[in-house]
Each structure stands twice: as C-alpha cells, then as structure tokens.
Amino acid sequence: xxxxxxxxxxxxxxxxxxxxxxxxxxxxxxxxxxxxxxxxxxxxxxxxxxxxxxxxxxxxxxxxxxxxxxxxxxxxxxxxxxxxxxxxxxxxxxxxxxxxxxxxxxxxxxxxxxxxxxxxxxxxxxxxxxxxxxxxxxxxx
Amino acid sequence: xxxxxxxxxxxxxxxxxxxxxxxxxxxxxxxxxxxxxxxxxxxxxxxxxxxxxxxxxxxxxxxxxxxxxxxxxxxxxxxxxxxxxxxxxxxxxxxxxxxxxxxxxxxxxxxxxxxxxxxxxxxxxxxxxxxxxxxxxxxxx
Amino acid sequence: xxxxxxxxxxxxxxxxxxxxxxxxxxxxxxxxxxxxxxxxxxxxxxxxxxxxxxxxxxxxxxxxxxxxxxxxxxxxxxxxxxxxxxxxxxxxxxxxxxxxxxxxxxxxxxxxxxxxxxxxxxxxxxxxxxxxxxxxxxxxx
Amino acid sequence: xxxxxxxxxxxxxxxxxxxxxxxxxxxxxxxxxxxxxxxxxxxxxxxxxxxxxxxxxxxxxxxxxxxxxxxxxxxxxxxxxxxxxxxxxxxxxxxxxxxxxxxxxxxxxxxxxxxxxxxxxxxxxxxxxxxxxxxxxxxxx
Numbered sequence: 001x002x003x004x005x006x007x008x009x010x011x012x013x014x015x016x017x018x019x020x021x022x023x024x025x026x027x028x029x030x031x032x033x034x035x036x037x038x039x040x041x042x043x044x045x046x047x048x049x050x051x052x053x054x055x056x057x058x059x060x061x062x063x064x065x066x067x068x069x070x071x072x073x074x075x076x077x078x079x080x081x082x083x084x085x086x087x088x089x090x091x092x093x094x095x096x097x098x099x100x101x102x103x104x105x106x107x108x109x110x111x112x113x114x115x116x117x118x119x120x121x122x123x124x125x126x127x128x129x130x131x132x133x134x135x136x137x138x139x140x141x
Numbered sequence: 142x143x144x145x146x147x148x149x150x151x152x153x154x155x156x157x158x159x160x161x162x163x164x165x166x167x168x169x170x171x172x173x174x175x176x177x178x179x180x181x182x183x184x185x186x187x188x189x190x191x192x193x194x195x196x197x198x199x200x201x202x203x204x205x206x207x208x209x210x211x212x213x214x215x216x217x218x219x220x221x222x223x224x225x226x227x228x229x230x231x232x233x234x235x236x237x238x239x240x241x242x243x244x245x246x247x248x249x250x251x252x253x254x255x256x257x258x259x260x261x262x263x264x265x266x267x268x269x270x271x272x273x274x275x276x277x278x279x280x281x282x
Numbered sequence: 283x284x285x286x287x288x289x290x291x292x293x294x295x296x297x298x299x300x301x302x303x304x305x306x307x308x309x310x311x312x313x314x315x316x317x318x319x320x321x322x323x324x325x326x327x328x329x330x331x332x333x334x335x336x337x338x339x340x341x342x343x344x345x346x347x348x349x350x351x352x353x354x355x356x357x358x359x360x361x362x363x364x365x366x367x368x369x370x371x372x373x374x375x376x377x378x379x380x381x382x383x384x385x386x387x388x389x390x391x392x393x394x395x396x397x398x399x400x401x402x403x404x405x406x407x408x409x410x411x412x413x414x415x416x417x418x419x420x421x422x423x
Numbered sequence: 424x425x426x427x428x429x430x431x432x433x434x435x436x437x438x439x440x441x442x443x444x445x446x447x448x449x450x451x452x453x454x455x456x457x458x459x460x461x462x463x464x465x466x467x468x469x470x471x472x473x474x475x476x477x478x479x480x481x482x483x484x485x486x487x488x489x490x491x492x493x494x495x496x497x498x499x500x501x502x503x504x505x506x507x508x509x510x511x512x513x514x515x516x517x518x519x520x521x522x523x524x525x526x527x528x529x530x531x532x533x534x535x536x537x538x539x540x541x542x543x544x545x546x547x548x549x550x551x552x553x554x555x556x557x558x559x560x561x562x563x564x
Contacts, residue, residue, distance in 0.1 A: 002391075004186050035317010035472055038193035041182040045145050052179035066471025081499035081506055081519050088515030089476040091373070109284075110471075189348025189392075190317055194371040217363035224363055233370030237363050286468050320475035323464040327427050334461035 001105050003033050003112040007135040008040040011103075011114050014134030015127040016044065024119035027127060030055040031103075033112045036063040044118070051117055053093075058100030058124075059115030060093040061086065066110065068141050069100025070125060099124030101141035103132050111137065142246050144174050144253040148276040149181040152244075152255050155275030156268040157185065165260035168268060171196040172244075174253045177204040185259070192258055194234075199241030199265075200256030201234040202227065207251065209282050210241025211266060240265030242282035244273050252278065283387050285315050285394040289417040290322040293385075293396050296416030297409040298326065306401035309409060312337040313385075315394045318345040326400070333399055335375075340382030340406075341397030342375040343368065348392065350423050351382025352407060381406030383423035385414050393419065424528050426456050426535040430558040431463040434526075434537050437557030438550040439467065447542035450550060453478040454526075456535045459486040467541070474540055476516075481523030481547075482538030483516040484509065489533065491564050492523025493548060522547030524564035526555050534560065 008031035019027040026044035028051035033039050036059075043051050058069040065072060065086060076083035076096035087094040098121035103112045114131050116124040125141035132139025149172035160168040167185035169192035174180050177200075184192050199210040206213060206227060217224035217237035228235040239262035244253040255272050257265040266282035273280025290313035301309040308326035310333035315321050318341075325333050340351040347354060347368060358365035358378035369376040380403035385394040396413050398406040407423035414421025431454035442450040449467035451474035456462050459482075466474050481492040488495060488509060499506035499519035510517040521544035526535040537554050539547040548564035555562025 002186075005183055009183070033190065033317060035190060035315060035319055037190040037317055038182060039184050041179060042146055042150070043178075043180050045143075049174065049176055049178040064471060064473030064476075066473075079496075079500075079520075081503050082496070084507065085480060085510055085515075085518045086477075088510055089480050089518070090473060189346060191346030191348075191372060194346075195368075198367060198371050214364070218361075221363050225366065228367055228370055233367075236367045236371070238361075238367075284468075287465055291465070315472065317472060319466075319472040320464060321466050323461060324428055324432070325460075325462050327425075331456065331458055331460040 010135040011131035015131035018130040027118035030115045032059045054117045055115040057095035059113040062100035062113045070098035072096035101128035101139045104138040151276040152272035156272035159268045159271040168259035171256045173200045195258045196256040198236030200254040203241035203254045211239035213237035238262045242269035242280045245279040292417045293413035297413035300412040309400035312397045336399045337397040339377035341395040344382035344395045352380035354378035383410035383421045386420045433558045434554035438554035441553040450541035453538045455482045477540045478538040480518035482536040485523035485536045493521035495519035520544045524551035524562045527561040
C-alpha cells in the first residue's frame with residue numbers, strides 16, 4: 001500500500017493530540033513515505049525553529065536502515081563508528097534516538113515512518129506510535 | 142508578528158483548495174517562517190515524490206533574497222551567474238521560478254514564505270497567494 | 283504496486299537484449315524503486331567505469347521531478363538555471379538527457395524508473411522502454 | 424585480470440543462494456571492480472530501501488584501504504579517529520563492519536570487492552565469500 005496524505009495528516013494530528021493530552025513540550029512531526037521522501041510536516045508553536053531536520057533525521061534513518069531510531073541509538077552506544085558511517089552514507093539524515101517510528105501495514109510491510117521530536121525521546125516515540133495507530137497502521141518504535 | 146502553525150495550516154489548506162477548484166495537478170505546499178525554517182508541509186497524492194525540496198527551494202530563495210521566486214527567475218535569465226552564486230550561498234535551496242511567495246503582515250514586514258509546486262509556475266504562485274490571503278496576510282508572488 | 287527484484291532483473295535483461303540486437307555500445311542499466319532507491323544495476327563489459335552515476339542520474343531525476351529525463355533535457359535547453367537548481371536540490375543526481383524512463387503500472391502510477399546509458403540518448407531510452415514492456419509495465423521515455 | 428559482468432552476476436547469485444539456504448534475512452549485494460566502481464547490484468525484496476549505500480560502503484572501503492571491511496571494524500574500535508578520517512577521505516563510502524569482501528585472483532591480485540548487507544555481519548561476509556568462490560576467485564572477508 002502507498003501511504004496517503006490523509007493518513008499522514010491523521011498520524012500528525014494524533015501524535016500532536018497525545019502531546020497535548022500528556023502535556024508534552026511543543027512537538028514537531030514529520031511523515032515520510034516508504035522511500036524516505038517527505039509527505040507532511042508540522043511544527044508546533046514554541047518548538048525550536050530547527051526541528052524539521054531533527055524529525056526528518058529520526059524518520060529517515062529508520063527507513064533507510066529498516067529499524068526504529070531507538071535501535072539506532074542502542075547501536076550508536078555499542079558501535080559508535082558504525083552509526084557514524086550510517087550518518088555519512090545517508091547524507092547526515094540519521095538521528096540515533098527514539099522518536100523515529102516505522103509505519104507497517106497489516107501485512108508487516110514498511111509503508112513509511114513518522115519522526116517526532118520535542119519532548120523526551122520516549123515520549124516522542126509514544127506520540128509517533130499513537131499517530132500510527134490512529135491511521136490504522138502499526139507503529140514500531 | 143510570528144507566523145503560527147495554525148496560520149501555516151490555513152495557508153496550505155487554501156492553496157490546495159484553489160488547486161482543486163482550478164483543477165490543477167497535485168500540489169505540494171511548504172510554509173517557512175521568517176528565518177526560512179520549515180513550519181508545515183503537505184504533498185498531495187499523485188505528486189512526484191521529490192517535491193519537498195522543490196517547494197522548499199522556491200520559498201527559501203524568496204526569504205533569503207527578500208524577493209518572490211518569480212523575480213529570481215527573471216534575474217536568472219538576465220544574470221545566470223549571479224543566481225548560480227545565490228544557489229551556492231544558500232545551500233542549493235534556491236529555485237528561480239514562480240511559486241515562492243513572500244508572506245507580509247499588514248505593516249509590510251516579511252513574516253515567512255509559502256512555496257508551491259505542481260502545476261504551471263504561474264498557477265503555483267496563484268495558489269500561494271490565495272493561501273496568504275486566507276490567513277489574513279499579503280502574498281507577494 | 284511495489285516493483286520487485288525479479289521485475290528489475292527482467293527490465294535490465296530486456297534493455298540489454300535490445301542493445302545487443304541493435305548493436306548498441308555497451309550499456310549500463312539501473313532500476314530505481316518509486317522512492318528513487320536503487321534496486322538493481324548492471325554495467326556491461328567495455329562500458330566506461332563511471333557509468334553507475336550516469337545511469338542513476340537519469341533515472342533519479344525522472345523520479346524526483348516526475349518526468350522522463352528526455353524532458354529534463356528540453357527544460358535544460360530552455361531554462362538552464364531551473365534545471366541547474368534541480369540538480370542541486372537532488373544532490374547532483376539529475377542528468378538532463380534521454381535514457382531515464384519512468385515505469386508506470388496499468389493504472390498509470392509511477393512505480394520506479396529505469397536509467398540507461400551507453401549509446402545515443404535516443405537508443406538508451408529505447409532500451410529502457412523495451413525493458414519496461416518486458417516486465418509488463420509502461421515505459422515513459 | 425579484469426572482473427567481468429558475468430562474474431559479478433555469478434557472485435551475486437551465489438551470495439543470494441547462500442542467503443536463502445541459510446535462511447538469512449533479505450540480502451543486498453554489490454560488486455565493485457578493482458577501481459571501486461559499481462559493476463552490478465541487487466537488492467532482495469523485503470530488504471530496507473537504503474541498502475545500496477550500505478553494501479557499497481562495505482565494499483568501497485575494502486577496496487580503497489586494501490583490507491576486508493571486517494578489519495576496518497576492528498580498526499574503528501581501536502582507533503576511531505583514524506577510521507573517521509578514512510570515511511572523510513573516501514567520500515563517506517566506508518562502512519567498518521564485516522561484509523565487504525576483497526576479491527582476489529589466483530595470483531593474489533585484488534580484482535574487485537563484493538559488499539553484502541542484510542543479516543548479521545558475519546553471515547553477510549560468508550555470503551560474499553561464497554559468491555567469490557562461485558566465480559573462481561578467492562574471497563578475503
């Protein structure tokens with residue numbers, strides 16, 4: 001399946017809603033398609049201005065490597081040189097910290113990724129997973 | 142004034158609405174703040190996948206140089222070497238074609254830019270201007 | 283639909299077969315998926331060693347902009363500054379010359395692109411189109 | 424001797440065959456010539472989309488430094504700053520982890536490298552070595 005803009009908007013809305021419900025700091029949320037290309041993005045008022053790149057890096061690294069960005073963070077602690085090389089391979093767009101959540105369809109195929117940044121990494125990932133579920137997808141964060 | 146996410150969403154919605162009304166091809170629309178940082182983006186279904194960079198380049202060039210991207214297109218035809226240097230100065234994020242529309246408040250101050258791509262450059266700019274007006278701003282395209 | 287490796291191999295084999303049938307110079311053929319990511323590549327013996335980048339640039343530009351690379355060549359002649367900006371936007375991976383052929387499914391959706399280089403640009407495009415047809419796709423070159 | 428496309432195809436087929444036999448995860452396999460230029464590549468269905476760069480980085484680093492990428496991983500653990508500089512020298516195309524296997528002819532000369540990614544690094548290297556042997560070469564992994 002191909003992720004639609006409506007799905008991407010639903011994901012962003014639900015991620016932001018969880019942020020408000022849990023009183024998180026202002027969130028920035030990007031949705032990438034299965035090829036890592038940007039589909040939609042929103043940065044909440046009060047978030048630092050440079051958050052697009054951070055949200056994109058979480059989601060892009062997840063898509064390129066095929067694992068949630070949380071796992072890239074674990075790999076970075078164990079093998080920093082390897083994750084450094086990933087960053088270079090993927091044009092610097094790899095952020096090894098939780099918040100980059102793979103979006104899978106019912107069959108398990110990766111259809112895109114959502115990248116969230118703003119609060120703690122764990123909360124960022126929770127917001128992304130909530131977004132995935134709202135769009136009828138499984139979020140692997 | 143500082144552009145809000147709600148305004149950005151209004152701009153994108155109104156630009157897309159004009160696109161549907163005029164039967165334009167699928168649009169991609171980005172809104173940048175006064176510093177050129179990404180605030181919101183949406184890519185309509187059926188648009189080529191790489192459209193984020195193109196929309197961003199129209200709006201970013203406009204913000205950095207302080208003129209609509211249409212004018213950068215005129216400059217590029219007259220002085221290609223100068224616009225080539227602008228592209229290099231601004232990390233390649235300069236697209237010299239109409240569709241990058243400056244957003245001005247009632248006092249004339251630049252508060253951001255909207256970048257639209259998908260249809261003819263003229264139509265892209267019209268959509269951006271419609272977006273600006275819907276948010277109570279003046280669009281200079 | 284998602285392009286499979288078997289389809290990509292069929293495309294490459296058929297493009298190369300046309301090259302041999304028409305006595306073209308050694309061909310290099312890449313197949314990219316709908317997101318512009320590399321799926322398969324072959325460089326025939328005797329081709330210049332740097333042909334991967336050239337084949338990729340034809341196909342990648344086509345995917346990112348949503349038009350065959352032949353059309354990017356026409357645009358480059360008319361508006362060189364615009365195509366120069368596309369090259370910068372897409373990491374230099376834009377070759378504005380025929381041979382980058384969009385792959386469309388029966389419904390018209392872009393599912394990838396094939397990039398061919400080695401002979402004349404027209405022959406390169408013919409080889410890519412032959413490849414598309416062999417895989418049950420429509421090649422737009 | 425100069426590596427041929429037929430040899431490269433044999434290497435890829437044999438590496439993939441070992442992957443299927445050992446029930447490895449979907450593999451991506453690149454073959455580079457003695458100059459580090461891409462000769463052939465295949466990405467199996469289900470592999471993460473960004474695997475070309477990873478496969479290439481394993482093989483390219485091996486060719487440029489003249490050691491298997493496994494050894495670059497050992498060097499990276501001992502002298503991370505040195506391997507970081509290699510990455511910069513070689514355009515970021517250095518992945519310090521097993522799976523980049525040097526291809527040597529009967530006389531011991533390096534004729535190319537195969538880069539495999541998808542399963543554990545050790546399994547990746549085993550697949551590359553199997554590919555080398557199938558083509559009548561010695562794989563140093």
